[in-house]
Every structure is written in structure tokens, then in C-alpha cells.
Amino acid sequence: MSKQDNAAPVGGIAISDRQSFALLGGAVLFMLIFFIGPLLLVLWASFNPQSGGHLANYAAIASDDYYWGVLLSTLKLGFWVTLLSLILGYVIAYYMTFHVKSQFWSRILYVVIVLPLFTSSIVRSFGWIIMLGRNGLINESLLFLHLADKPQQLLYSNGGVIVSLTYVLVPFMILTLSSALQNISASLHEAAHDLGASNLVTFFKVTLPLSVPGVIAGSLIVFTLAISAYVTPSVMSGGRQMVMPSLIYDYYMVQFNFSMGAALSIVLLISTLGLISAYMLLFRHYAAGASQGRVT
Amino acid sequence: MRLSAGKFGNALLAIASWCVIVYLMLPLIVIIGVSLTSANFMTFPPHGLSLKWYAKVINNPVYIDAFWLSVEISAVATAVALVLGVPAAMILVRKQFFGARAINALFLSPLILPTIVLGVAVLQFASAIGLGRSFATLLIGHSVLIIPYVIRSTLVSLAGFDLSTEEAAQDLGAGSTATMFLITLPLIKPGVIAGGLFAFIMSWINVEVSIFSSSSDLMTLPVRIFGEVQSSVDPSMAAVSALTIYLSVVVVLLLDLFIGLRRTGMT
Secondary structure, eight states, X not given: OXXXXXXXXXXXXXXXXXXXXXXXXHHHHHHIIIIIHHHHHHHHHHTSOSSSSTTHHHHHHHHOHHHHHHHHHHHHHHHHHHHHHHHHHHHHHHIIIIIOOOHHHHHHHHHHHHHHHTSOHHHHXXXXXXXXXXXXXXXXXXXXXXXXXXXXXXXXXXXXHHHHHHHHHHHHHHHHHHHHHHTSOHHHHHHHHHTTOOHHHHIIIIIHHHHHHHHHHHHHHHHHHHHTOOHXXXXXXXXXXXXXXXXXXXXXXXXXXXXXXXXXXXXXXHHHHHHHHHHHHHTHHHHHHHGGGOOO | OHHHHHHHHHHHHHHHHHHHHHHHHXXXXXXXXXXXXXXXXXXXXXXXXXXXXHHHHHTOHHHHHHHHHHHHHHHHHHHHHXXXXXXXXXHHHHOOOTTHHHHHHHHHGGGTSOHHHHHHHXXXXXXXXXXXXXXXXXXXXXXXXXXXXXXXXHHHHHHTOOTHHHHHHHHTTXXXXXXXXXXXXXXXXXXXXXXXXXXXXXXXXXXXXXXXXXXXXXXXXXXXXXXXXXXXXXXXXXXXXHHHHHHHHXXXXXXXXXXXXXXXXXX
């Protein structure tokens, strides 16, 4: 590292290499000790099972239908939550970006979308517990509208888990999609209209294709958060539906089998990282175009 | 003809959007509604208005202890994240060197890591070095969890920062340290504050990391709520939850008023 290859285009404070080392080093060291170190410990623990050879945990996971079943139901949950978030998120992101002209309303909408993100998932799930109960708002409404003749078992159902987890994660989709949609120039819409395209045609030929990077990024974020969510699935299913994170919790905190819990954590981690890498490889050209849209 | 079809479509879009907005707000409104009830069970809309469930919460040391523990953890973790993160982000923006991308990835990777895996990793680490479930363990987990938010937010605000202002200060005779504190930090202050507030809230609402370092006498507020949510029958649960919602409302409005929510680099 020399002064010549300093990234700064002009001026800036002269910071010596030694000072930079000190300023950056603290944070790097902290992350190495308290983040990378613990992760390596988890990896190490997963290869040192309570009984059997080093690979015993992974062999057990691979050969037991129970684990495959849990993995499958986790992925299914992720799929439905992502699909629902995408539909709901697209509607509101499109509306916010292209139809809300007033600065005031746009700010209000933004607050409404961000507010749930600043509230604990346990508090938000609690809201759904109240609403989905036998005498909750949803059942009362169904009875009132004669859509049901007796209270339905909504709480602790599969649908309840999907609806509430979607609720918890949809703001991520909205924020990602609306930042992608903002990058689509309004002049493209005008051009399409001038050329005689209807709203619907403009949407399918211009807006939707251009928003694909946002759709993919948003889906990826929501999917990875959905398959690693612990609080909402465990509270909303009343512990009846096992997903990967609840299984991990169970091994660590109930059975005190850290090693098996560690192996399952590694499986979850690799599934997540695998998805993200696949996204980066498959859509590199899209990602390059969308990088101004702060795709995380 | 086309115009009216377009109008119909727009109306449909607006209705659908407002349905989504109701979906986003309803659970929070229901919690607040239930917390204000004067009945002894959870009902919405509330039967009569009363603040008695808030009084019950405030007089319950279990909740108060959990509240203060949460405040301490989030405040100290945010301080750690700011002290480590802001200088690191400043160097990352200014210097190009071998491994800079790897270091950047290291700082941001807790964002893509399943939070529960961070939770078990910290537990595993703490039991290996004999820390057990303690304040220090909670603090480690929370600091790692929120450092990315501080770094990202500082990087975003530095990306639009004109380094020639520093040069101007130095031409006028200011030293490096004076320039840093009188010019650079004040100019990126909104980004740093946004990052700090964001980091605080992410720590404040966390369950997945805390739950692995909690014990019966060391529980953050969200973990306490998590433990009681399924067995609770009286509305004091709703009152605690509502109190945390009020806090988020305050933070969101502060962020929006002082920095603008769109510019906080959240997505």
C-alpha cells in the first residue's frame, strides 16, 4: 500500500499506513475473535459428535428421513412466504413509486413500512396470536360476514405461520423493490405511452423486465430470512411445526447436544450461502446493472 | 376507452395497496387496542378504556429488570459498534489495499448469516472460554450483530463525501485531527447517527441471538416476552408489547425527521 494508489481522488486527510492499520485493526480483530472464531468453533463441534466418528452427525442427518422432512418443510415455508411477499410487496412498491405523488403521503407510507421492521418479531407475532385466536378479530370477521358458521382453527395452523411470517418479512421485499423501481426512469414510461402502449403493456414490456434484479434480490433476502427464522414459526405453530431453526434450538437448549445442533447449523448456513452464491453467479449481469440500487 | 380501463386499473391498484397497508398496521394496532382494555382478558376492539395494564407492567419488577437489561445491552453494543465501525469505515473508503474487499465482506457478513447461527456460535464460544451465559456473552453477540449496520451506514454517507473539503481545511491550517473532528465527522454525522439508531434498534428487538445467552435471571425484554407469550392470558402482555411499539415509533420518527428514512441506507 503506497500513497500513489490511495483511492481518494483529491486531498483528504493524510492518514499514515500505521494509523490506518490501528483504526481498521481494532474492528477486524474484533470480528475475527468474536465472529469468525465462534463460527469455526461451531464447525469444529459439528465434527466431534457425542458418539461415533467425525462424520457421524452429518451421516445421521443425511440418512434420517426426519431431518429431510424438517428441511423440506422449512424450504416449503420459505417458498410460500417469498411468493406471498413478492405479490404483496410488488403491489405496494409499485404504487408508492409511480402513483404516490405527494411528498407527505410518500413519507407516511415509508414510516408505515419501516415501523414493523423496528418492532421485535416476537411482538409482531403476538399481534397475530391475538388476531387468529378463536375469538380473535379474524374469526369474528369471518362469522360476521357469514364466511364461516363456527370459529376456525387458525392459530397454530400452517396458514397462520405463513401469513404471520410473511407479515414479518414483507417490509424487506417492499424496500428492495421500491429502490429497484425508483431506478427505472419515468421517461421510459412516457416513451412507452407516446408509442401507444397501454398501462398494462408498459408494465409487462418495460417495468417488470427492468425490475427483475429487484425481484430477485428481494426474493433472496426474504427466502434466506424465512428459512432462518426461529421466533415466528415456533410461536405461531405452537411448537407443532418443526423447522430447521427450531430443531437447532432444540438440540442446543433442550437436549444439550451441541454437536448435533452445530451440524444442523452448518447445514442451514451452507443452504443459505449456497443460495446467495447461486444468485450471484446466475444473475451477475443483472447484479451489475442493479448495483446502484444498493442490492444487499 | 383505454383511459377508463387505465382508471379502473389505477383504482384497483390503490385498493390493493391500501389492503397491504392495513395488513402491515393491523397487528400493531390490535396490540395497542388490547393493551388499553379495561377487561381482564384480551379483546379487540377493547371493552372500555383503561391504563391499568400499563400500571401492572410498570409495577412488575420482572418486566422492569428485563427492560433495563435490554437498554444496557443495546446501548453498550451500539457504543462498541460505533467505536469500532466508524473509524474502520473511514479507512475502507480512503485506502485501497490488498484484502480490502475481504475485510468489507467480513464486516457485512453477519447480515446474511442466519441470526440463529450467530446465536449458537456465540453460545459455543462462551462455553468454550468459560463465560457461560452472561452480560459479556450477550454483549459479544449483539455487537457482532449490529456492527454491519454502523459500517454500512457510515460507508453510504462517506460515498457522497467530498474529500476536497478536508483539503480545504488543511490548506487553511487545520491539522489532521482538527480536520477530522471539525470537518469530516460533522459532515457525516447524519449517516453515523442513522447507523447508530438502526444498530440500537436491531439489538433492542433481537431474540435469536439473546435467547442462547439468556438465563432465568438474565433476560432481555424480547426474550422475556417470547417466554411468556404462549402462556399469557391477561392483557399486561399486550401492554409490554405496546410499550416497545411506542419506542419504535419514536425512533422511526426521529430518523425520518432528522435524516430522512430513505437516506438511511437500510436496504
